[in-house]
Amino acid sequence: MSSSHETSIQASPSTSSLSSFINRLHHKSPTMISGLGGPRQIAASLMNFAMVLSTAFMMWKGLSVVTDSPSPIVVVLSGSMEPAFQRGDLLFLWNRNLMRETDVGEVVVYEVRDKDIPIVHRIVRKFGSGETAKLLTKGDNNLSDDTELYARGQDYLVRKDIIGSVAGYIPFVGYVTIALSEYPALKTVMLGLMGLTVIMQRE
Amino acid sequence: MSNATERVSLYSLSDLKATSDDALPNYLNSLKFKQSHFLTDVRLALGYFTFAISGVTFLWDHKYGFAHTKQWTAVAVAVYFVFNTILTWWMLVTERGVVYQGTAPSGEFISIVSATKKNVPVYNLTITVTDKASKKHVFTFSKPFTAWFDETGRFVAVPFQELLATTVPLVGKCDPKRVTVSQDLLDATPEVLDAILAANSAAAVGSSSAAEVAGKGGKSKRRKA
Numbered sequence: 001m002s003s004s005h006e007t008s009i010q011a012s013p014s015t016s017s018l019s020s021f022i023n024r025l026h027h028k029s030p031t032m033i034s035g036l037g038g039p040r041q042i043a044a045s046l047m048n049f050a051m052v053l054s055t056a057f058m059m060w061k062g063l064s065v066v067t068d069s070p071s072p073i074v075v076v077l078s079g080s081m082e083p084a085f086q087r088g089d090l091l092f093l094w095n096r097n098l099m100r101e102t103d104v105g106e107v108v109v110y111e112v113r114d115k116d117i118p119i120v121h122r123i124v125r126k127f128g129s130g131e132t133a134k135l136l137t138k139g140d141n142n143l144s145d146d147t148e149l150y151a152r153g154q155d156y157l158v159r160k161d162i163i164g165s166v167a168g169y170i171p172f173v174g175y176v177t178i179a180l181s182e183y184p185a186l187k188t189v190m191l192g193l194m195g196l197t198v199i200m201q202r203e
Numbered sequence: 204m205s206n207a208t209e210r211v212s213l214y215s216l217s218d219l220k221a222t223s224d225d226a227l228p229n230y231l232n233s234l235k236f237k238q239s240h241f242l243t244d245v246r247l248a249l250g251y252f253t254f255a256i257s258g259v260t261f262l263w264d265h266k267y268g269f270a271h272t273k274q275w276t277a278v279a280v281a282v283y284f285v286f287n288t289i290l291t292w293w294m295l296v297t298e299r300g301v302v303y304q305g306t307a308p309s310g311e312f313i314s315i316v317s318a319t320k321k322n323v324p325v326y327n328l329t330i331t332v333t334d335k336a337s338k339k340h341v342f343t344f345s346k347p348f349t350a351w352f353d354e355t356g357r358f359v360a361v362p363f364q365e366l367l368a369t370t371v372p373l374v375g376k377c378d379p380k381r382v383t384v385s386q387d388l389l390d391a392t393p394e395v396l397d398a399i400l401a402a403n404s405a406a407a408v409g410s411s412s413a414a415e416v417a418g419k420g421g422k423s424k425r426r427k428a
Contacts, residue, residue, distance in 0.1 A: 040243050047250040054257035055287060061260060062280040070269035 014127030049198040069095035069164040074118060080139030081107070083118060085166075088175040091120065093164025101129060102159060107166040110137065113151040118163060121146055131159050165167060210356040215414055219348045220319050223326055224302040230364050231305060234377040236313065238305040242298050249293060251288040311321050311373050312337050324348050332373050374397075414428045 015191045076089040084107065085091070093109055100110060102123065110118045124145060125136035136155040138145040147155060180186050211218035216389060240283040260279040263272045300316040305312060313331040330342045344366060351363035361381070362400055368374045368381035375395045379402035382395065 040240060040247065043247050044243065044250075047247060047254070050254045051250060051287075053252050053288075054283075057261060058257050058283045058287075061264070061276055062284070065267060065277045065280055066271065068273075072314055 037088065037109065045199045049195055052194065052198060057156065067091045067094050067096070067164065071109075071118065071163060074120065075177050076120060077178065080141045081122070082141045084140055085120065086171065088172050088178060090170040090174040091166050092168040094167040095162070095164040101133070102135070102162060102165060103175075108160045108162045109136065109164050109166070110157055112161070113154055114188060118202075119146075120166065134158070134160065135162075211352070211358075213348075213352060213354075213356045214317055218324070219324065219352060220317065220326065222350065223351070223363070224317055226358060226360065226363055227303045227317075227367075228305075230360070230367065231303060231374070234374070235308045236305040236377070237308075238303065239312075242293075242301055242304065244300060246290065246293055249286060249290040253283060253290055256283045256286065272304060307373055307377060309373075309376070313371075314375060318392075328367075330371050332371065341388070342371050 056085055060072075062069060062120070065146075066072075072093050072095075074091050074093065076085045076091060092160055104123050104126050107122045109118050109122060109200055111118045115120070119137075121137040121139045121142075123135050124138045127134040135158065136156055143180070180190070209222075211222050215218070238360050256279055260276060260283070263275060263279075269276070278346055300318050301314060302317045302382060303313070303315040305313055314331045314333075316329040318329075325345050325347050327345045328343065330344075330375055332340045332342070334340065350366065351359050364378065364381045365383050368378050372395045376398045379395070379398040382399055392420065411415075
Protein backbone atom coordinates (compact mmCIF):
# COMPACT_ATOMS: atom_id res chain seq x y z
CA MET A 1 0.00 0.00 0.00
CA SER A 2 1.42 3.33 -0.96
CA SER A 3 1.94 5.98 1.60
CA SER A 4 -0.21 8.43 -0.31
CA HIS A 5 -3.17 6.70 1.24
CA GLU A 6 -2.41 7.89 4.70
CA THR A 7 -4.64 10.65 5.85
CA SER A 8 -1.96 13.00 6.90
CA ILE A 9 -2.86 16.23 8.56
CA GLN A 10 -1.30 19.41 9.53
CA ALA A 11 -1.29 21.60 12.56
CA SER A 12 -3.01 24.89 11.96
CA PRO A 13 -2.96 27.57 14.58
CA SER A 14 -5.44 29.41 12.36
CA THR A 15 -3.82 32.73 13.10
CA SER A 16 -5.68 34.71 10.49
CA SER A 17 -9.05 34.91 12.16
CA LEU A 18 -7.60 35.35 15.63
CA SER A 19 -5.32 38.12 14.58
CA SER A 20 -7.99 40.08 12.83
CA PHE A 21 -9.98 39.96 16.03
CA ILE A 22 -7.06 41.10 18.10
CA ASN A 23 -6.29 43.67 15.47
CA ARG A 24 -9.66 45.22 15.96
CA LEU A 25 -9.25 45.08 19.69
CA HIS A 26 -6.01 47.01 19.54
CA HIS A 27 -7.19 49.49 16.97
CA LYS A 28 -10.15 50.45 19.09
CA SER A 29 -7.58 51.43 21.63
CA PRO A 30 -6.83 55.06 22.38
CA THR A 31 -4.58 57.06 20.18
CA MET A 32 -1.06 56.61 21.25
CA ILE A 33 0.66 59.49 22.90
CA SER A 34 2.60 61.01 20.08
CA GLY A 35 4.56 64.10 19.30
CA LEU A 36 8.15 63.96 20.42
CA GLY A 37 7.79 60.29 21.24
CA GLY A 38 9.15 59.12 17.89
CA PRO A 39 10.97 56.05 19.17
CA ARG A 40 8.05 55.39 21.51
CA GLN A 41 5.61 55.43 18.64
CA ILE A 42 7.71 52.92 16.72
CA ALA A 43 8.05 50.77 19.83
CA ALA A 44 4.28 50.95 20.32
CA SER A 45 3.56 49.91 16.73
CA LEU A 46 5.98 47.01 16.99
CA MET A 47 4.37 46.08 20.29
CA ASN A 48 0.91 45.94 18.69
CA PHE A 49 2.25 43.62 16.04
CA ALA A 50 4.04 41.48 18.61
CA MET A 51 0.86 41.27 20.70
CA VAL A 52 -1.16 40.06 17.71
CA LEU A 53 1.29 37.26 17.06
CA SER A 54 1.85 36.32 20.69
CA THR A 55 -1.85 36.37 21.58
CA ALA A 56 -2.60 34.02 18.70
CA PHE A 57 0.23 31.76 19.79
CA MET A 58 -0.80 31.76 23.45
CA MET A 59 -4.44 31.05 22.58
CA TRP A 60 -3.19 28.09 20.60
CA LYS A 61 -1.07 26.96 23.56
CA GLY A 62 -3.99 27.50 25.91
CA LEU A 63 -6.12 25.26 23.75
CA SER A 64 -3.28 22.72 23.81
CA VAL A 65 -3.23 22.79 27.58
CA VAL A 66 -7.01 22.46 27.89
CA THR A 67 -7.29 19.61 25.41
CA ASP A 68 -3.98 18.09 26.54
CA SER A 69 -3.00 17.79 22.91
CA PRO A 70 0.16 19.23 21.34
CA SER A 71 -1.86 20.08 18.25
CA PRO A 72 -5.55 20.52 19.10
CA ILE A 73 -6.69 21.73 15.67
CA VAL A 74 -5.59 19.89 12.55
CA VAL A 75 -6.43 19.89 8.86
CA VAL A 76 -7.17 16.74 6.87
CA LEU A 77 -4.75 16.53 3.94
CA SER A 78 -5.87 13.34 2.20
CA GLY A 79 -8.94 11.34 1.40
CA SER A 80 -8.24 8.12 3.27
CA MET A 81 -11.03 8.80 5.77
CA GLU A 82 -13.72 9.57 3.21
CA PRO A 83 -16.62 9.79 3.44
CA ALA A 84 -16.26 10.73 7.12
CA PHE A 85 -13.64 13.43 6.51
CA GLN A 86 -12.56 15.11 3.30
CA ARG A 87 -9.43 16.93 2.36
CA GLY A 88 -9.59 20.41 3.86
CA ASP A 89 -11.72 19.57 6.87
CA LEU A 90 -10.69 21.25 10.09
CA LEU A 91 -10.68 18.83 13.02
CA PHE A 92 -10.86 19.68 16.71
CA LEU A 93 -9.14 17.20 18.96
CA TRP A 94 -9.62 16.16 22.57
CA ASN A 95 -6.94 14.13 24.27
CA ARG A 96 -8.22 13.55 27.80
CA ASN A 97 -9.84 10.32 28.96
CA LEU A 98 -12.14 11.89 31.53
CA MET A 99 -15.06 9.47 31.34
CA ARG A 100 -13.79 6.48 29.48
CA GLU A 101 -10.88 5.06 27.59
CA THR A 102 -10.10 5.62 23.96
CA ASP A 103 -11.87 2.75 22.25
CA VAL A 104 -12.65 0.97 19.00
CA GLY A 105 -14.66 3.11 16.59
CA GLU A 106 -13.15 6.43 17.61
CA VAL A 107 -11.38 8.50 15.00
CA VAL A 108 -7.99 9.43 16.43
CA VAL A 109 -4.96 11.39 15.36
CA TYR A 110 -1.67 9.63 16.03
CA GLU A 111 1.98 10.23 15.45
CA VAL A 112 4.17 7.45 14.24
CA ARG A 113 7.48 7.19 16.10
CA ASP A 114 10.14 9.43 14.49
CA LYS A 115 7.75 10.78 11.89
CA ASP A 116 6.58 14.35 11.84
CA ILE A 117 3.26 14.08 10.11
CA PRO A 118 0.30 13.11 12.27
CA ILE A 119 -2.31 10.79 10.74
CA VAL A 120 -6.08 10.70 11.33
CA HIS A 121 -7.59 7.20 11.16
CA ARG A 122 -10.12 5.08 13.01
CA ILE A 123 -9.33 2.56 15.76
CA VAL A 124 -10.46 -0.87 14.56
CA ARG A 125 -8.91 -3.26 17.11
CA LYS A 126 -8.04 -2.98 20.77
CA PHE A 127 -6.31 -5.54 22.98
CA GLY A 128 -5.98 -4.97 26.70
CA SER A 129 -6.86 -1.80 28.52
CA GLY A 130 -5.29 1.32 30.00
CA GLU A 131 -2.05 2.94 28.92
CA THR A 132 -0.62 -0.29 27.52
CA ALA A 133 -3.61 -1.37 25.43
CA LYS A 134 -2.52 -2.36 21.93
CA LEU A 135 -4.39 -0.37 19.30
CA LEU A 136 -4.72 -0.93 15.56
CA THR A 137 -5.95 1.78 13.21
CA LYS A 138 -7.25 1.88 9.64
CA GLY A 139 -8.44 4.55 7.24
CA ASP A 140 -12.13 4.10 6.35
CA ASN A 141 -11.28 4.53 2.68
CA ASN A 142 -8.18 2.29 2.74
CA LEU A 143 -8.21 -1.37 1.82
CA SER A 144 -5.89 -2.55 4.56
CA ASP A 145 -5.05 -1.52 8.10
CA ASP A 146 -2.21 0.78 9.13
CA THR A 147 0.52 -1.71 10.06
CA GLU A 148 2.34 -0.65 6.88
CA LEU A 149 2.34 2.96 8.02
CA TYR A 150 3.79 2.34 11.47
CA ALA A 151 7.50 2.61 12.10
CA ARG A 152 9.83 -0.33 11.49
CA GLY A 153 9.31 -2.85 14.26
CA GLN A 154 6.14 -1.12 15.48
CA ASP A 155 3.17 -3.45 15.09
CA TYR A 156 0.60 -1.49 17.06
CA LEU A 157 -0.05 1.84 18.73
CA VAL A 158 -0.34 2.58 22.45
CA ARG A 159 -2.30 5.39 24.08
CA LYS A 160 0.59 7.83 24.20
CA ASP A 161 1.10 7.68 20.43
CA ILE A 162 -2.30 9.29 20.10
CA ILE A 163 -2.47 13.07 20.20
CA GLY A 164 -6.25 13.33 20.29
CA SER A 165 -9.65 11.99 19.32
CA VAL A 166 -11.74 13.95 16.87
CA ALA A 167 -14.33 15.89 18.87
CA GLY A 168 -15.71 18.11 16.13
CA TYR A 169 -14.98 19.43 12.65
CA ILE A 170 -15.65 22.23 10.21
CA PRO A 171 -15.62 21.29 6.54
CA PHE A 172 -13.51 23.14 3.90
CA VAL A 173 -12.05 25.76 6.25
CA GLY A 174 -8.73 23.94 6.29
CA TYR A 175 -8.14 24.60 2.61
CA VAL A 176 -6.62 27.93 3.66
CA THR A 177 -3.76 26.17 5.41
CA ILE A 178 -3.43 23.63 2.60
CA ALA A 179 -2.96 26.57 0.24
CA LEU A 180 -0.50 28.17 2.64
CA SER A 181 1.63 25.05 2.87
CA GLU A 182 1.52 24.31 -0.84
CA TYR A 183 2.45 27.86 -1.76
CA PRO A 184 4.84 28.98 0.99
CA ALA A 185 5.10 32.45 -0.56
CA LEU A 186 1.53 33.05 0.61
CA LYS A 187 2.72 32.80 4.21
CA THR A 188 5.20 35.60 3.72
CA VAL A 189 2.57 37.69 1.98
CA MET A 190 0.04 37.12 4.76
CA LEU A 191 2.51 37.90 7.53
CA GLY A 192 3.62 41.02 5.68
CA LEU A 193 0.06 42.23 5.20
CA MET A 194 -0.72 41.62 8.87
CA GLY A 195 2.34 43.59 9.89
CA LEU A 196 1.49 46.44 7.55
CA THR A 197 -2.09 46.82 8.71
CA VAL A 198 -1.01 46.92 12.34
CA ILE A 199 1.72 49.47 11.72
CA MET A 200 -0.05 51.69 9.21
CA GLN A 201 -3.50 51.90 10.68
CA ARG A 202 -4.07 54.36 13.39
CA GLU A 203 -7.57 54.05 14.71
CA MET B 204 0.07 62.13 8.59
CA SER B 205 1.43 63.93 11.59
CA ASN B 206 3.29 66.64 9.75
CA ALA B 207 1.56 69.97 10.21
CA THR B 208 2.46 71.20 6.74
CA GLU B 209 1.06 68.10 5.11
CA ARG B 210 -2.46 68.16 3.80
CA VAL B 211 -5.07 65.77 5.09
CA SER B 212 -8.39 64.86 3.61
CA LEU B 213 -11.06 66.99 5.18
CA TYR B 214 -13.41 64.06 4.92
CA SER B 215 -11.25 61.75 7.03
CA LEU B 216 -12.14 62.26 10.62
CA SER B 217 -9.30 60.08 11.88
CA ASP B 218 -6.76 62.10 9.90
CA LEU B 219 -8.13 65.36 11.24
CA LYS B 220 -8.03 64.04 14.76
CA ALA B 221 -4.56 62.53 14.41
CA THR B 222 -3.14 65.77 13.04
CA SER B 223 -4.77 67.78 15.82
CA ASP B 224 -3.60 65.31 18.44
CA ASP B 225 -0.06 65.60 17.18
CA ALA B 226 -0.25 69.38 17.26
CA LEU B 227 -0.90 69.37 21.01
CA PRO B 228 2.49 68.08 22.18
CA ASN B 229 4.24 70.18 19.55
CA TYR B 230 2.59 73.31 20.84
CA LEU B 231 2.80 72.62 24.57
CA ASN B 232 6.38 71.39 24.43
CA SER B 233 7.29 74.58 22.59
CA LEU B 234 5.96 76.45 25.64
CA LYS B 235 8.50 74.60 27.77
CA PHE B 236 5.98 72.13 29.13
CA LYS B 237 7.74 68.95 30.12
CA GLN B 238 5.94 66.06 28.48
CA SER B 239 5.38 62.97 30.61
CA HIS B 240 5.56 59.64 28.87
CA PHE B 241 4.56 57.68 31.94
CA LEU B 242 1.39 56.14 30.44
CA THR B 243 3.15 55.10 27.25
CA ASP B 244 6.12 53.72 29.11
CA VAL B 245 3.95 51.60 31.38
CA ARG B 246 2.07 50.33 28.35
CA LEU B 247 5.30 49.46 26.56
CA ALA B 248 6.72 47.74 29.63
CA LEU B 249 3.54 45.72 30.13
CA GLY B 250 3.37 44.86 26.44
CA TYR B 251 6.95 43.76 26.00
CA PHE B 252 6.94 41.81 29.25
CA THR B 253 3.80 40.01 28.10
CA PHE B 254 5.41 39.36 24.76
CA ALA B 255 8.52 38.01 26.48
CA ILE B 256 6.41 35.42 28.32
CA SER B 257 5.06 34.09 25.05
CA GLY B 258 8.53 34.21 23.52
CA VAL B 259 9.99 32.08 26.30
CA THR B 260 7.05 29.69 26.02
CA PHE B 261 7.69 29.38 22.32
CA LEU B 262 11.37 28.59 22.84
CA TRP B 263 10.67 26.01 25.58
CA ASP B 264 8.06 24.38 23.44
CA HIS B 265 10.31 24.37 20.42
CA LYS B 266 13.22 22.90 22.33
CA TYR B 267 11.66 20.39 24.69
CA GLY B 268 8.34 19.54 23.06
CA PHE B 269 4.82 19.82 24.41
CA ALA B 270 4.79 16.75 26.64
CA HIS B 271 7.79 17.82 28.71
CA THR B 272 6.71 21.42 29.18
CA LYS B 273 3.00 20.91 29.78
CA GLN B 274 2.85 22.29 33.35
CA TRP B 275 5.06 25.26 32.52
CA THR B 276 3.03 26.00 29.44
CA ALA B 277 -0.16 26.00 31.51
CA VAL B 278 1.36 28.46 34.00
CA ALA B 279 2.76 30.63 31.22
CA VAL B 280 -0.59 30.75 29.43
CA ALA B 281 -2.33 31.83 32.65
CA VAL B 282 0.28 34.51 33.42
CA TYR B 283 0.18 35.69 29.81
CA PHE B 284 -3.55 36.25 29.85
CA VAL B 285 -3.44 37.98 33.22
CA PHE B 286 -0.89 40.45 31.89
CA ASN B 287 -2.69 40.80 28.60
CA THR B 288 -5.84 41.70 30.50
CA ILE B 289 -3.95 44.28 32.56
CA LEU B 290 -2.51 45.72 29.35
CA THR B 291 -5.92 45.90 27.70
CA TRP B 292 -7.38 47.53 30.79
CA TRP B 293 -4.52 50.02 30.86
CA MET B 294 -5.12 50.95 27.23
CA LEU B 295 -8.90 51.06 27.37
CA VAL B 296 -9.40 52.64 30.79
CA THR B 297 -6.32 54.44 32.07
CA GLU B 298 -5.01 55.65 28.74
CA ARG B 299 -8.33 56.16 27.01
CA GLY B 300 -7.98 59.07 24.62
CA VAL B 301 -5.08 60.65 26.47
CA VAL B 302 -3.00 62.54 23.94
CA TYR B 303 -0.81 64.62 26.18
CA GLN B 304 0.41 64.70 29.75
CA GLY B 305 3.02 67.03 31.04
CA THR B 306 4.14 69.53 33.60
CA ALA B 307 3.94 73.25 33.04
CA PRO B 308 7.00 75.40 33.73
CA SER B 309 5.13 76.69 36.77
CA GLY B 310 4.64 73.17 38.13
CA GLU B 311 1.01 72.35 37.32
CA PHE B 312 0.26 68.99 35.78
CA ILE B 313 -1.82 68.94 32.62
CA SER B 314 -3.56 65.97 31.06
CA ILE B 315 -5.42 66.20 27.77
CA VAL B 316 -7.98 63.72 26.49
CA SER B 317 -9.26 64.02 22.94
CA ALA B 318 -12.29 62.37 21.43
CA THR B 319 -14.46 62.47 18.34
CA LYS B 320 -17.86 60.98 17.69
CA LYS B 321 -18.27 58.86 14.62
CA ASN B 322 -19.11 61.00 11.58
CA VAL B 323 -19.26 64.22 13.63
CA PRO B 324 -16.41 66.55 12.61
CA VAL B 325 -16.07 68.07 16.05
CA TYR B 326 -12.95 67.87 18.18
CA ASN B 327 -13.69 67.32 21.84
CA LEU B 328 -10.94 68.07 24.29
CA THR B 329 -11.03 67.54 28.01
CA ILE B 330 -8.15 69.21 29.75
CA THR B 331 -7.46 68.45 33.37
CA VAL B 332 -5.07 70.73 35.18
CA THR B 333 -3.86 69.59 38.56
CA ASP B 334 -2.43 72.50 40.46
CA LYS B 335 0.33 72.34 43.03
CA ALA B 336 -2.21 71.80 45.80
CA SER B 337 -3.42 68.66 43.95
CA LYS B 338 -6.65 70.39 43.09
CA LYS B 339 -8.13 69.41 39.76
CA HIS B 340 -9.56 71.91 37.29
CA VAL B 341 -11.33 70.51 34.27
CA PHE B 342 -11.75 72.47 31.03
CA THR B 343 -13.54 71.19 27.97
CA PHE B 344 -13.93 72.44 24.49
CA SER B 345 -15.74 71.11 21.46
CA LYS B 346 -14.98 72.86 18.21
CA PRO B 347 -15.42 71.82 14.60
CA PHE B 348 -12.18 70.95 12.87
CA THR B 349 -12.89 73.69 10.32
CA ALA B 350 -11.74 76.17 12.93
CA TRP B 351 -8.09 75.20 12.31
CA PHE B 352 -8.03 73.34 9.01
CA ASP B 353 -8.17 75.43 5.86
CA GLU B 354 -10.21 74.37 2.87
CA THR B 355 -7.26 72.53 1.32
CA GLY B 356 -6.85 70.38 4.41
CA ARG B 357 -3.82 72.15 5.80
CA PHE B 358 -3.48 72.49 9.54
CA VAL B 359 -3.27 76.12 10.66
CA ALA B 360 -1.54 76.41 14.00
CA VAL B 361 -2.52 79.89 15.16
CA PRO B 362 -6.29 79.48 15.64
CA PHE B 363 -5.73 76.07 17.19
CA GLN B 364 -3.27 77.46 19.66
CA GLU B 365 -5.54 80.43 20.34
CA LEU B 366 -8.37 78.11 21.25
CA LEU B 367 -6.17 76.17 23.60
CA ALA B 368 -4.62 79.21 25.20
CA THR B 369 -8.02 80.82 25.62
CA THR B 370 -9.70 77.75 27.05
CA VAL B 371 -6.99 76.77 29.48
CA PRO B 372 -5.69 79.61 31.67
CA LEU B 373 -2.52 77.64 32.39
CA VAL B 374 -1.67 77.59 28.68
CA GLY B 375 -2.80 81.17 28.31
CA LYS B 376 -0.42 82.20 31.05
CA CYS B 377 2.47 80.54 29.24
CA ASP B 378 1.54 81.97 25.85
CA PRO B 379 -0.37 85.22 26.46
CA LYS B 380 -0.06 86.30 22.81
CA ARG B 381 -2.38 83.53 21.78
CA VAL B 382 -5.14 84.43 24.21
CA THR B 383 -8.13 86.03 22.59
CA VAL B 384 -9.76 88.12 25.23
CA SER B 385 -13.37 87.54 26.11
CA GLN B 386 -15.44 88.89 28.95
CA ASP B 387 -15.57 85.50 30.63
CA LEU B 388 -11.85 85.34 30.71
CA LEU B 389 -11.54 88.82 32.11
CA ASP B 390 -13.89 87.90 34.92
CA ALA B 391 -12.42 84.54 35.63
CA THR B 392 -8.69 84.71 35.83
CA PRO B 393 -6.87 87.81 36.91
CA GLU B 394 -3.47 86.22 36.64
CA VAL B 395 -3.97 85.45 32.95
CA LEU B 396 -5.03 89.00 32.44
CA ASP B 397 -1.89 90.17 34.15
CA ALA B 398 0.17 88.01 31.84
CA ILE B 399 -1.64 89.37 28.81
CA LEU B 400 -1.15 92.92 29.95
CA ALA B 401 2.50 92.26 30.64
CA ALA B 402 2.97 90.73 27.23
CA ASN B 403 1.19 93.57 25.55
CA SER B 404 3.12 96.31 27.26
CA ALA B 405 6.39 94.50 26.57
CA ALA B 406 5.56 94.22 22.90
CA ALA B 407 3.68 97.47 22.63
CA VAL B 408 6.24 99.13 20.44
CA GLY B 409 5.65 97.90 16.93
CA SER B 410 4.46 94.36 17.62
CA SER B 411 1.53 93.75 15.41
CA SER B 412 0.39 90.53 17.04
CA ALA B 413 0.11 92.10 20.45
CA ALA B 414 -1.73 95.02 19.03
CA GLU B 415 -4.05 92.63 17.31
CA VAL B 416 -4.82 90.86 20.56
CA ALA B 417 -5.49 94.11 22.28
CA GLY B 418 -7.59 95.33 19.41
CA LYS B 419 -9.79 92.33 19.14
CA GLY B 420 -11.67 92.97 22.30
CA GLY B 421 -14.78 90.86 22.50
CA LYS B 422 -14.55 87.99 20.13
CA SER B 423 -11.81 85.98 18.55
CA LYS B 424 -11.47 86.66 14.86
CA ARG B 425 -11.02 83.60 12.67
CA ARG B 426 -8.63 83.76 9.78
CA LYS B 427 -10.18 83.56 6.36
CA ALA B 428 -10.07 80.01 5.10
